[in-house]
Amino acid sequence: MPDQPVLGPRALGRATLARQLLLSRAELGAVPAVELLVGMQAQAPYAPYFGLWTRLRDFRTEHLADALNERRLLRIGLMRSTVHLVTPHDSRALRPWVQPALDRELDTAFRQATEGLDRATVAAAGRELLAAEALTTKELGERLHKLWPNRDPRALTYVVRNLVPLVQVPPRAIWGVGGTTRYATADSWAGPGPDPDALPTPETLVLRYLAAFGPASVQDVQTWAGLVRLRPLLERLRPQLRTFRTEGGRELFDLPDAPRPDPDTPAPVRFLPEYDNLLASHADRTRVISDEDRRLVMTRNGMRPTFMVDGAVRGAWKLTRQRSTATLLVDPFRPLNRAERSAVSAEAARLLAFAEPDADHDVRLSTSTPTSTGSAP
Template sequence: MARVLTRRELGRALLARQWLLERTGAATEEAVTGLVGMQAQAPYAPYFGLWSRLRDFGTADLADALTGRRLVRIALMRSTVHLVTAADYRALRPWAQPALDRELDTAFKKDLAGLDRAAVAESGRALLGARHLTPKELGAALRERWPDREPRALATVVRNLVPLVQVPPRAVWGAGGTTRYATAAGWTGAEPDAGADAGRIVLRYLAAFGPASAADLQTWAGRTRLRPVLDELRPRLAVFRDEGGTELFDLPDAPRPGADVRAPVRFLPEYDNLLASHADRTRVISDENRKRIGTRNGMRAAFLVDGQVAGAWKLRRDTAPATLEIDPFRPLTATERADVEAEGHRLLHFAAPGTTHDITW
């Protein structure tokens, strides 16, 4: 009979894979690879996510990798923008394509009815081969050929069928800039792989997020019908069950710390994949608090206490002093409050060096 892993044990395992029990000495690009990308529609979110995970991380490490085209921001899993290495864009884009197709078939079904999507995609590819365009500019240019169609829908067809990257200075720390697209092939010099190596990608998911169920895997990928991939891999995997009896899969030698391992305070950015990559997320956030961090358009930045989301935070760098606003979801002990403030001051020194700092509750 498969061993049962408690919710707390599952949480500790996830935090260990995510380098949130102990910061790692990995370099930026190595870490992004190990995390199988970082959700990044909030342009500066990965800076804070990497700071919370790496022992020696500076904003220039990520900014230089973006301008050097070693890291790219591109729509992948769940049709959301992810930060990945240039090599991983090639592997992960075919894997993510069903989620991108489904978005067109659902959110834009009415707008795209009867449209030759392939023709729109090729027209967009040609436009972006000439110059980088904002989504609005791309949609307007496409509408000249399809005047009866909504520009946003036309631009999304190109985004979802032609791999596009958001080019710097977008998401470059201290520079900023609006979203402008280039084709990923033109920007990186390489086309996506011919097809997804599903087994390899699932093993990478388990290394970063396991132990996990089939439903967890599908939530992360934004895809369905992935149970057969896990079944094919079963001889190579360790199999467990959670307290509710759900079957969980993992790499045999992956870290699974005990429930008593200390979990330090950590600050997570908006949309962090730690909180978006399982169907059952109670290993790190209660269902009640999951509602509290949810917003109309996404997910608030959150902080962890003893391995669980205990509140949300917001940083105001444009004020004097730079201020970290902390919104706890439960009463904190004096020791917990002191630990949150200590980590908060470290966050302020990282994000707003050379100025005065304040923390408000």
């Protein structure tokens, strides 16, 4: 094998930030940006609004809200069995590929509760119910329980959720409106998809991942997708890719002409929402966050919103509102110098202007030392 250039964490970080639209805000609309990013993790309903604001120039909340209401974007369980914001086309392309992860989750969490159950029959019943009207999980469980009275309603709903592509329909995730989570089938909500033979190949999906998250190792691709045994797929792609090595010797794959900026390229302060895919889509995430700081970001219930300084996570943030005052609490994981504090405060003020335009604004930078809130997965 020919010598492979070595890319350190800073070089990898700049490459990924460039592709994630985090080195400079892009002149893109919400829909093409979500497509370029191969979806955005979205189990926190408002997280993609902040994720798009931090990546796009002149983004406004109605840009995403309108796309959801008009069914140009939708929220559906995909990679890692988590809710993602994607285009209808990408939902149809990605769901069959990541289905093994959804099957594995169902087997792990509900193997005993579904033992002896004809899952395909349950899925068909759920599909019929949800094609007729959008239902909450409780409503779906109650109706399925009437058909299978000896089964746990929650297990029945998970069979449908994991075997049938389901969309969380508005007003859920509509900025300033919100509402109870209701599900419809993807086909009834966004229309039937193309013939399965017309869908993109797994190779095409991995190339799109590399365009949005690369350079990446086999383990990185598997982490993003929630799948295993993907090395043969990368080997098939090898002739059309460039390869590199990490400082630890792990092989990385990348598109030949993808951006790989100089490691010293300036990286502005950026505020990321909870569950941002930047922090969830690599096995080795030290390109953008240290292992120590990951333990401060990950909680027992998920992932805290974070902010980045010079291309790396440096702390967390929280937005609160009491009456007419909106407060952004900024929690650095270690002291910031004067220039960094100024840049963080300025970006925090811009975030408040975006999220709470009708409120009085208060930015507060903590000086306390944070403690771990959970174990990083």
